[in-house]
Amino acid sequence: MTSPVKIWRRQKEIRxxxxxxxxxxxWTKIFISGRGFKKYAPYPVIMVKIDNNxxxxxxxxxxxxxxxxxxxxxxxxxxxxxxxxxxxxxxYGIKFKPLYENN
Amino acid sequence: xxxxxxxxxxxxxxRIKTEEIAQVWGKNPDEIKKSLGISEKAVASIDExxxxxxxxxxxxxxxGSNISKNEIKFVFFGSETHPYAVNPASTxxxxxxxxxxxxxxxxxxxxxxxxxxxxxxxxxxxKSGYSNYGMITASDxxxxxxxxxxxxxxxxxxxxLIVGKENIILELIDTQSFSSDTPDFWRRxxxxxxxxxxxxxxxxSYYHHIHQAxxxxxxxxxxxxxKFKYAVFHMPNGRFPVEVARGxxxxxxxxxxxxxxxxxxxxxxxxxxxxxxxxxxxxxxxDLILLASYGSGAxxxxxxxxxxxxxxxxxxxxxxxxxxxxxINYPKYLKFIxxx
Amino acid sequence: MISLLDYYTTKFGELxxxxxxxxxxxxxxxxxxxxxxxxxxxxxxxxxxxxxxxLENNLHTSxxxxxxxxxxxxIYRVEAACASGGVSFNLAxxxxxxxxxxxxxxxxxxxxxxYSPEETTQALSGAASxxxxxxxxxFPGLYGMMANFYFEKYGYSEKNLAHVSVKNHFHGxxxxxxxxxxxxxxxxxxxxxxxxxxxxxxxxxxxxxxxSAVILSNNQSIIRKSKHAIKVLSTQVINDTISLxxxxxxxxxxxxxxxxDKAFQESKLKRANINVAEVHDCFSIAEILALEDLGFWxxxxxxxxxxxxxxxxxxxxxxxxxxxxxxxxxxHPVGATxxxxxxxxxxxxxxxxxxxxxxxxxxxxAHNVGGSGGTAVVTILGN
Numbered sequence: 060m061t062s063p064v065k066i067w068r069r070q071k072e073i074r075x076x077x078x079x080x081x082x083x084x085x086w087t088k089i090f091i092s093g094r095g096f097k098k099y100a101p102y103p104v105i106m107v108k109i110d111n112n113x114x115x116x117x118x119x120x121x122x123x124x125x126x127x128x129x130x131x132x133x134x135x136x137x138x139x140x141x142x143x144x145x146x147x148x149x150x151y152g153i154k155f156k157p158l159y160e161n162n
Numbered sequence: 163x164x165x166x167x168x169x170x171x172x173x174x175x176x177r178i179k180t181e182e183i184a185q186v187w188g189k190n191p192d193e194i195k196k197s198l199g200i201s202e203k204a205v206a207s208i209d210e211x212x213x214x215x216x217x218x219x220x221x222x223x224x225x226g227s228n229i230s231k232n233e234i235k236f237v238f239f240g241s242e243t244h245p246y247a248v249n250p251a252s253t254x255x256x257x258x259x260x261x262x263x264x265x266x267x268x269x270x271x272x273x274x275x276x277x278x279x280x281x282x283x284x285x286x287x288x289k290s291g292y293s294n295y296g297m298i299t300a301s302d303x304x305x306x307x308x309x310x311x312x313x314x315x316x317x318x319x320x321x322x323l324i325v326g327k328e329n330i331i332l333e334l335i336d337t338q339s340f341s342s343d344t345p346d347f348w349r350r351x352x353x354x355x356x357x358x359x360x361x362x363x364x365x366x367s368y369y370h371h372i373h374q375a376x377x378x379x380x381x382x383x384x385x386x387x388x389k390f391k392y393a394v395f396h397m398p399n400g401r402f403p404v405e406v407a408r409g410x411x412x413x414x415x416x417x418x419x420x421x422x423x424x425x426x427x428x429x430x431x432x433x434x435x436x437x438x439x440x441x442x443x444x445x446x447x448x449d450l451i452l453l454a455s456y457g458s459g460a461x462x463x464x465x466x467x468x469x470x471x472x473x474x475x476x477x478x479x480x481x482x483x484x485x486x487x488x489x490i491n492y493p494k495y496l497k498f499i500x501x502x
Numbered sequence: 503m504i505s506l507l508d509y510y511t512t513k514f515g516e517l518x519x520x521x522x523x524x525x526x527x528x529x530x531x532x533x534x535x536x537x538x539x540x541x542x543x544x545x546x547x548x549x550x551x552x553x554x555x556x557l558e559n560n561l562h563t564s565x566x567x568x569x570x571x572x573x574x575x576x577i578y579r580v581e582a583a584c585a586s587g588g589v590s591f592n593l594a595x596x597x598x599x600x601x602x603x604x605x606x607x608x609x610x611x612x613x614x615x616x617y618s619p620e621e622t623t624q625a626l627s628g629a630a631s632x633x634x635x636x637x638x639x640x641f642p643g644l645y646g647m648m649a650n651f652y653f654e655k656y657g658y659s660e661k662n663l664a665h666v667s668v669k670n671h672f673h674g675x676x677x678x679x680x681x682x683x684x685x686x687x688x689x690x691x692x693x694x695x696x697x698x699x700x701x702x703x704x705x706x707x708x709x710x711x712x713x714s715a716v717i718l719s720n721n722q723s724i725i726r727k728s729k730h731a732i733k734v735l736s737t738q739v740i741n742d743t744i745s746l747x748x749x750x751x752x753x754x755x756x757x758x759x760x761x762x763d764k765a766f767q768e769s770k771l772k773r774a775n776i777n778v779a780e781v782h783d784c785f786s787i788a789e790i791l792a793l794e795d796l797g798f799w800x801x802x803x804x805x806x807x808x809x810x811x812x813x814x815x816x817x818x819x820x821x822x823x824x825x826x827x828x829x830x831x832x833x834h835p836v837g838a839t840x841x842x843x844x845x846x847x848x849x850x851x852x853x854x855x856x857x858x859x860x861x862x863x864x865x866x867x868a869h870n871v872g873g874s875g876g877t878a879v880v881t882i883l884g885n
Contacts, residue, residue, distance in 0.1 A: 069636070074258055078221060085654075085752055087646030088699035089638060093624040096638040098208055098500070101696075104639050106647055106747050114747040116637035120207060121175045121488075129654045137217045137258060138209040140636060149245055151214065151254070152636060 063148040073153050076135045080158055081109035083131045086119070095141040103127050105155060109135070117153045126157040134158045164288045165330035165467070167295065168229060168476060170222025171439045172215045172320045173426060174206040177487045178495045180314055186492050187309050198314050199400015203427025205490065206303045206318035208498050212241045213251045215320035216301035217258050219432075223297070223322040224259060226478065228329070231259065235293030236266040238284060240276030240431045243302045244269055247351065255299065266293075273347060274396055275457030276300065276431045277321075282337055282463060284325045295326040302430035305499055307355040315399050317427025321435035331476035332442070332451070335466040338379035340371050347458035363458070368398065372406050372454045375462035379452075383466055387411040391449035394437040396456035397423035403437075412452075419444060425484065443480040445469045504598050505731040506883060507605075507717040507724070508537035509845035514712035514833030515681040522554060522613035525835075527570055529609050529713035537717050537728070543605050544717075546597060547577045550590035550610035551837035555581075556625040557617050583629035584784060585739075586610060587840020588870030588879025591716070592737045598720040605721055610842070611713035612835035622709055626836075629873035631745040642698035642706055642785065644746050644874040649700050649787040651752040658805035660700045664691035665808040666786035667704050670824050673815055674831025676858040681710050681833030705786040710833030714841040716848065730852035735769035735865070737881040738762075744876045753802075755871060757878035758795035765867075765880040766797070773797045776821060776882075777863040778850045780843035782871040783828040792869055793823065796880070815858050825850065825858045840870035840879065847883050 084106045092100040103119040105127075119127060120138060133155040140152035179202045181191035195201055206215060216239060224231065239252035252267040270276045277300030284296045304316035346367035349356040359367075372395060380386065387393070393412040395403040400423050407417045420437030429436055434455040441451060447469055454464040496502045510532030512525055520528070526549075534541055549567055554560035564577040580590035587610035594608045614622050627635050630644060639647075653659055668688055674680035686704065694704035718734070725731045742757040743749055750756060766772065773796075781796065783789035790804035798821060799807050813823035826832045826846040829839060847866035849855045865884040871877065 070257070074260065077217075077258060078225070084747075085647040085651040087639075087643045087650060087701075088696070089640055089643050089646075090696045090698060091619075091623065091640065091642070092638060093627055093635070093640055094620055098497075099638065102638060103699075104637050104643055104647075106752075116633055116639060116747060118209075118638055120209065129651065137214045138207075139211060139214065140209070141638070149211075149213075150636075151258070154209065 066148050066150050070151060076109065076115060076153050077137055078135060079109045080132060080134045081107040083129055083133060084108050084114065085129060086127055098142050105133065107133055107155060115153065117155045120154050121156045132158040163330060163333055164285050164325065164327050165334045166323050166332040167326040167329050168223045168227035168324040169439065169478065170219040170226065170322045171436060171478065171480070172218035172222070173204050173484060174210055174215065174318050175486060175488050176205040176207060176490050176498065177202045178205050178490055182492055183313055194314055197401070199424055200314055200427055202425055203315065203317040204319055204429065205495055205498055208500060211245050211303050212243050212301040213245045213254055215303070215318065216251065216255050216299040216322065219301065219320035219322040220255060220259055220297055220299050222478070223324050227324065229295055229324055229326070231261050233295045234261050234265060234297050236284065236287055236296040237261060238268060238270060238280035238298050240270045240280050240298070240300050241302050242271060242273055242276060242430050243305065272461060273458040274430045274433055275455040275461060275463055277435065278455040278463040281323065281325070282339065285334055285337070288325055288327055295324055298323045298325060300432040300435050302432060304428065304430050305355055308501065312358065315428045317429045319426065319429030319432045319436055321432040321439055329472055330470055331472040333468045333470055335468055336379060336383050337463065337465045338375050338382060339461060339463050340375035340378065341461035342371065344460035346460055367458065367460050368402055368456050369406055369409065371460050371462040372456050373410060375464040376410055376452065376454050379464040379466060385466065389450055390416060390452050392419060392441045392445065392451045393417050394420040394434055394441055394451065394453045396434040396454065397421065397437060398428050400424050439478065440480050442473065442477060445473060447471045447473060504595055504718060504720045504734045505725045506734055506844070506848050507719050507728045507731050508533055509716045509848045510536055511679050511714035511842055511845055512712050513679050514710045514835055516615045517711040518615070520711065522560065522611060523566070523570060525613060525711060525713035526567060526609060526611045529611065529715040530571060530607060533607060533715040533717055539605060539717065541571060541573060544573065544575065544607055545604040546575055546606045548590040548594040548606065548608045549577060549579045550586035550840060551579060551612060552581055552583055552586050553612060553614065553625050553836060556628060557621065582877045583872035584782070584836050585840060585870045585872030585877040585879050586837045588868070588881065589739055589840070589877065591840060591844055591881060592739045592879055594718050595734055595737050598718060603721045605717060605719045605724060607715055607717055608841060609713060609715035610838035610840055612837040613711050614709045614835060615711050619709060634745065640698060642701050645785040645787055646698035646701045647746060648752055648791065652787060653700070655753055656802040656805055660692060661688065662805040662808060663705055663786040664688045665811065666783060666789045667691050667830055669811060669814045670783060670828035670830040673825050673858060674827030676815065677827050677832060680827040680831050681708060682827065682831045701785050701787065707784045707829035707834035710835045712833060712835035712838045714838045714845050716841055716845055732848055732851050732883050732885065735771070735882045735884045736765040737879065738764040738768065739877065739879050741877050742875055744873060746874045749875065753791070755791060755795050755875035755878060757875055758792060758869065758871065758880070761878045761880040762796045765882050769882045771865055771882060774820070775865045776867045778825065778847060778860050778866040779821060779823050779869065780826060780846050781823055781869040783824060783830055784834065784871070788871065789824070789828065796867070796869060815860065822860045825855060825860065843868040843870060844881055844883070851883060851885055
């Protein structure tokens with residue numbers, strides 16, 4: 060169950076990952092999602108090893124299918140992470156975009 | 163001397179072409195392209211909003227400069243599509259940027275000129291010694307009713323400016339505002355899409371306010387259009403800025419570079435500023451730039467800027483970023499703007 | 503010596519007519535009847551269930567069970583996601599190590615079909631970490647990540663996974679309590695829609711209702727009187743991180759490895775001694791990883807080995823896996839699975855497995871996993 064306070068605590072944590080780059084350790088594509096993610100389905104979720112060796116999860120956005128493979132480079136961006144209820148707090152969090160060499 | 167020390171921008175990856183929308187509603191795409199002067203517009207994804215885009219442009223402004231986060235003592239967020247009716251996006255954005263807490267923050271609203279009004283306040287705060295630097299962010303995820311002319315123009319994007327008095331790349335020479343009560347375009351609380359007064363949005367609104375603000379500014383500064391290298395106007399579509407420029411005495415060459423609306427659409431509060439970003443990619447030291455925003459309701463903020471030598475280091479690549487795009491079809495567009 | 507005296511399971515499937523209480527009642531009555539024990543001889547009950555609290559706001563189930571059976575004895579509810587059954591069995595065995603001359607019922611029960619698949623999927627994702635849930639990962643998503651990693655590392659594809667589901671459905675066709683009795687083909691599996699790439703509907707255990715119960719005892723005179731008591735040679739529970747990303751390796755479930763090593767050590771048996779095994783195939787990839795992590799196959803060989811169909815009933819090999827139909831075909835009422843697995847081994851070891859009986863079985867192993875590998879239970883039973 061999400062609450063504004065949980066979102067608030069969580070957002071302090073994710074701040075430190077924004078803008079960080081890393082590589083895809085593994086990935087999947089969710090076709091049947093839980094509540095709160097239906098609008099985004101189907102969506103890929105990746106496990107990323109960021110450049111200081113920590114691992115985090117996030118959806119991959121603004122991608123082409125050939126970006127979705129183990130070893131691809133990605134960068135962390137800020138996006139809405141789940142559908143907010145019409146009167147609830149909006150949860151912002153980390154997602155990833157493919158990182159192209161010339162960026 | 164005060165001015166803009168660093169800037170950033172964000173354009174979402176997705177585009178929808180005018181003909182893609184036109185064919186759904188049985189309209190002639192060539193006619194629409196001719197009358198609106200837009201061939202495609204930028205569309206933000208389902209999980210983007212004015213806050214996420216504002217964060218991206220503000221990050222670019224901050225990361226690409228030597229300015230320390232600790233020196234930024236005010237953060238203003240201008241939008242007409244704020245994520246909340248009550249809850250400041252300025253503090254959400256500042257917190258994600260890591261700007262620590264003894265700063266002034268507020269969100270502004272004045273249709274498409276929400277950010278330029280805050281920009282004027284920002285310059286004054288720097289001038290008065292309130293702070294060495296401040297962040298002004300313009301950001302919108304433009305929404306329009308389907309099967310409405312605005313559907314071809316309403317787009318998404320964000321521009322952020324850091325103002326200050328040192329290491330300036332764009333010096334503020336002077337500014338002039340012109341404001342009135344003119345109901346050309348509005349959106350009521352709780353209503354999703356804006357409404358507009360059709361042709362009333364032209365002569366008495368857009369043209370009148372920009373003319374007044376600009377002419378007053380030119381008189382004040384004793385400058386004439388010929389002195390300017392570039393002119394940038396708010397771009398609700400591809401025709402209005404061309405005509406307002408002509409009416410004021412600016413040439414096609416002077417405004418050409420700024421007309422991002424042709425391929426990005428109208429990103430509301432960041433529209434004119436995005437035109438400025440495009441111009442700055444090519445501007446040289448000592449160029450004079452005229453910028454006039456327009457906000458429905460109505461008002462115009464006009465600025466005269468002078469490009470400094472610091473532009474060489476502070477310039478951002480724009481054309482290349484614009485080309486990083488992906489076309490979507492109409493159903494996907496409806497999905498992204500959360501209609502289906 | 504602790505012995506397993508008897509076993510009863512309800513059918514697994516979409517049991518619309520039966521509530522959670524009905525299922526529990528049926529299993530308890532069933533196992534008492536078949537063991538010919540009176541309920542007054544039962545000294546304690548361990549109940550495994552994962553979702554009752556989340557789905558039907560049903561907590562304090564120990565008291566609810568006390569009301570159902572009409573006994574004033576200790577009743578303990580255990581939750582460890584899909585390993586609830588195995589863990590409850592382990593706790594029951596530990597209870598008997600500490601208390602002499604007792605008879606215990608260990609029952610696993612789950613009611614999942616009263617709610618929409620979306621609500622159930624949401625509830626099941628409680629077995630994943632908060633971060634995993636926040637990223638939109640579902641259970642299938644976590645195993646999907648393991649599968650893609652395994653494919654990339656060892657050069658396999660979805661086709662290798664399909665063999666697992668085909669075998670388990672064949673076994674299900676032999677088990678009258680199984681949810682799915684239909685045989686399927688490789689093509690059926692490969693053409694089923696994706697749940698979380700690369701896992702498809704036919705790679706995934708279903709949503710099911712059911713309850714399974716066993717009677718454990720260390721009362722030697724009761725054990726002697728029993729028709730077919732089987733010794734509990736070892737049961738080991740090991741936990742690991744809840745997050746998949748915090749595990750040391752993505753292509754193994756370390757908790758399984760450690761639990762298996764300890765169980766084999768405790769029982770003084772070797773892998774080659776095991777003739778039948780029930781392993782945790784929540785997804786087809788999980789069965790492949792299980793057989794490697796339990797030490798039956800070398801790491802990375804599983805994708806190839808499944809093509810040989812050696813673990814299929816009727817093959818000449820010395821290890822047959824998931825004669826119950828596994829989680830895939832027998833069904834997966836979460837809390838009941840761990841007990842059903844143990845019960846199936848019991849049936850095999852006591853010659854009661856009817857048309858899916860494996861010949862010459864002496865020792866069997868049950869393997870139960872919670873979440874994406876945060877808990878593993880390995881139990882070895884023998885004659």
